[in-house]
Amino acid sequence: MTQLAQLDRQVLETAKRRERSYAWRQTRVAWVFIAPAVLLVGLFSLLPVAFNVGLSFTKWQRFSGIDEFAGFANYQRLFALPYFSEAMMNTVIWVIGAMVFPLVFGLLLSLVLRNMAFQETIKSLFFLPRIFAPTAIGAIWYYVYAPHGVVNSVVSGVTGSEFDFGWLYVPSTVTGAVIVTFVWQNLGITMVLLLLGLSSIPKDPIEAARVEGATPFQVFRYVVWPLLLPTVMVVTILNVAAGFTTFDLLWVMASDFPGKRTLSLAVYMYYESFGKGAWAYGAAVAVVLGSIVILVSAFLAVVQSRVTKRIQ
Amino acid sequence: MSIDINDPAFLNSLIEQESKQTQTRSPYRALPMLALAIAYLIPFYLLLVTVFKSTEEYARKGILELPDGFGPLFGNLQEAWNGADLGRAAFNSLSYASIGSVVAIAIAAAAAYGMTRLRLLGANAWFMLIFTGTLFPFQMYLVPLLFGFQKIGLVNTWFGMLLVYLAICIPFPLLVLRNSFSAISRDMDEAARIEGAGEWRIFTSMVLPNAKGPLIALMLLQFTFIWNDLLFSSILATGTEVRSVMVALQALQGTYSTLGPNVVAAGALISSIPTVALFVVLRKYFMQGLSVGSD
Numbered sequence: 001m002t003q004l005a006q007l008d009r010q011v012l013e014t015a016k017r018r019e020r021s022y023a024w025r026q027t028r029v030a031w032v033f034i035a036p037a038v039l040l041v042g043l044f045s046l047l048p049v050a051f052n053v054g055l056s057f058t059k060w061q062r063f064s065g066i067d068e069f070a071g072f073a074n075y076q077r078l079f080a081l082p083y084f085s086e087a088m089m090n091t092v093i094w095v096i097g098a099m100v101f102p103l104v105f106g107l108l109l110s111l112v113l114r115n116m117a118f119q120e121t122i123k124s125l126f127f128l129p130r131i132f133a134p135t136a137i138g139a140i141w142y143y144v145y146a147p148h149g150v151v152n153s154v155v156s157g158v159t160g161s162e163f164d165f166g167w168l169y170v171p172s173t174v175t176g177a178v179i180v181t182f183v184w185q186n187l188g189i190t191m192v193l194l195l196l197g198l199s200s201i202p203k204d205p206i207e208a209a210r211v212e213g214a215t216p217f218q219v220f221r222y223v224v225w226p227l228l229l230p231t232v233m234v235v236t237i238l239n240v241a242a243g244f245t246t247f248d249l250l251w252v253m254a255s256d257f258p259g260k261r262t263l264s265l266a267v268y269m270y271y272e273s274f275g276k277g278a279w280a281y282g283a284a285v286a287v288v289l290g291s292i293v294i295l296v297s298a299f300l301a302v303v304q305s306r307v308t309k310r311i312q
Numbered sequence: 313m314s315i316d317i318n319d320p321a322f323l324n325s326l327i328e329q330e331s332k333q334t335q336t337r338s339p340y341r342a343l344p345m346l347a348l349a350i351a352y353l354i355p356f357y358l359l360l361v362t363v364f365k366s367t368e369e370y371a372r373k374g375i376l377e378l379p380d381g382f383g384p385l386f387g388n389l390q391e392a393w394n395g396a397d398l399g400r401a402a403f404n405s406l407s408y409a410s411i412g413s414v415v416a417i418a419i420a421a422a423a424a425y426g427m428t429r430l431r432l433l434g435a436n437a438w439f440m441l442i443f444t445g446t447l448f449p450f451q452m453y454l455v456p457l458l459f460g461f462q463k464i465g466l467v468n469t470w471f472g473m474l475l476v477y478l479a480i481c482i483p484f485p486l487l488v489l490r491n492s493f494s495a496i497s498r499d500m501d502e503a504a505r506i507e508g509a510g511e512w513r514i515f516t517s518m519v520l521p522n523a524k525g526p527l528i529a530l531m532l533l534q535f536t537f538i539w540n541d542l543l544f545s546s547i548l549a550t551g552t553e554v555r556s557v558m559v560a561l562q563a564l565q566g567t568y569s570t571l572g573p574n575v576v577a578a579g580a581l582i583s584s585i586p587t588v589a590l591f592v593v594l595r596k597y598f599m600q601g602l603s604v605g606s607d
Contacts, residue, residue: 033426044479048456125349131591133540135558136580286451
């Protein structure tokens, strides 16, 4: 080997070593930058979730330690109890309601508002409920449904005879009534997101379809709808997640409802854990809820990525 | 048909078409929709007429009837402010929401910087780890957090509550800021590095100012989230010195409350003021946040 080649190799190696030590130093600096986020999220959200799964296999009550392993006992109990299946049924109703109604009404509104004067004003009016806290909205709507409340007064006024129905006390109406409030609060944001999606659709294919003589419905069905699907998926994912986990509205509005625990899985979990102190059992309910949420979200995410790909 | 732009008939038909199109934007067509939007807000009308009524007046009158005067408003607000310690709770929530949102986003921004602008081994794995924090419903956090906080004495403390809000408010901003930081050119910070600038300096004076829009939008979103929270604070911080405004409002409204609907409505009004004011002032960023949130 010639001296020159040896020197060459030496230079190359020093450069490589320098490069490596630079990369190493940068990685160490990067660790400092990400450390607070990793620590906080790890300690106060990921660790609790893992711990929650473990707890669901114990016999733990509020004042006893986590002493005894119980296997699947909590899960067996859960599937045997009518409360759980009722809460599950209501959760399904919630998810469907939260998915369908804001989407249908939001779509109608956004199509009507698209080219309308005062669009901004009307949009803001429909959006207004969303900037209030669900707890405050629930407190107001409580009196909308109350005896002598708005709904009953209007019905009494229209029919001319005294009407006094406890919308929030009766099992057959309480879920529907709170879903109406949820839709009322979330219609605006759904509509705004759909309007954003509509405004990003190019005008040319719509014009072309019109020139070809397509009816407004055909234009919507075959041109606008396929191009709007990615936005529809975003809205659906947000609303389905909200449908699964809505708590504030139910807790505030249905605070007097005797069968409170069966209102949804989120409420059932809270009631069992913090109302009754059955912590391990509540943890098991949370695990079931979490598993369903993750499965459904994963499914929706797959659909979303397919829809987006098809458009590109 | 040939197009002749000097042909008056053709020009007339163009003008006619144009005016037809503007007709669809005629303000009169918006009237039914405006009426619908106003009818939609009847619950807010209920809120407004109720806060001006005394308890006696509320019982005597129809629920949507106008109040006699503005008089009772001050008394209602005062009663709501003192009952259930709503005033104290509002200050608590204000501190949680303002400090929590600012610190959480600063931490998320630092992490996003480390992941996009520095050579971090396994940057994607770190990101996925933190992002996992958005997958699970909050119901899965509650029992372990209460248990853990009881062990280490953080239950019913201001600091413990803040830690939980911080952890929850980091993952989503990290996702957004990772995207916005990647979009900022890297040439600038390479140049600055050669000039001898430290990473902290590049982060605070070159990258952060270039992401002002998303940073403000995220702060609004997270401020609103913390201010509106009932679930976590109703479990982890129930003492009157540390509890949040929503917990206090719920206590005001709850089954065992003896206060009239007029006082509850006043409480709902008080507890809505900060987020509504922020929305009105920073509406532009709020809408930007919506499109950020849906990407």
